[in-house]
Amino acid sequence: MATTTDNAAQLIFAPNVLHNQALTSVKFLSSCFAGAVAGILGLENWLGFALFIASIVSTSFIIYAINCRGKPAKYLPGGLGELVNPGQDNIFTFILVWTLFYGIIHVYD
Template identity: 35%
Template sequence: MDPSAAPLSRSQFSPAASALHPPSAIHNTGVIGSVATLTACFSGAIAGILGLTNLSGFALYLLTSALTGLTVAAVKCNFDVGKYSPQAHSDSGPQGAVRVASWKGWVELMGLGQENLLGFLLFWIGGYALVHVYD
């Protein structure tokens, strides 16, 4: 950084605040969200077609979400999820320093949000009804 440069205002991005490039982080978050949504929908359809009920269906959802998160972490992040995940970074450290909570990055990679769970339920119920109820 140039010491003679004017200090950054609050509305400007400080490179010292985070190692993430904002446009790349936005794009990657969208791609990860799409992968997580598709994984939830496909696993819901599989659970419905197989006729899984109760906890076995939710176990399939958690298993597929965890496998998807592990695959993305291995292929794209080299298992250093905190380095690449925007949710893992928080600027609440001393003097604006960035603290990384890696577990938040894993939750983001696995896509364990409400929207994915509802997509899973939709496809699970629909697949089950089409295959097993309307024989």
């Protein structure tokens, strides 16, 4: 029977730590891609942020279903809450890429 100490030790197990870094990279790239899409489509105000939220939710669902196999607590210390949390750096990345692509594409509109 696994105890909470075993679960905590498993979170620092090297393959799980490498998996956490991969999940962080996937969420970061998802934010970049969503920002580019929002900028190219010319979304403004709440529509752009709605796209960001949809991107985070869909990415989290894919990670939950495929990578974590329905057990995010095994790979992330916060479990499902940590999986859905977009993170401060991902929000800023989204806004940066969104404004960059919006400025490049829609500069003369």
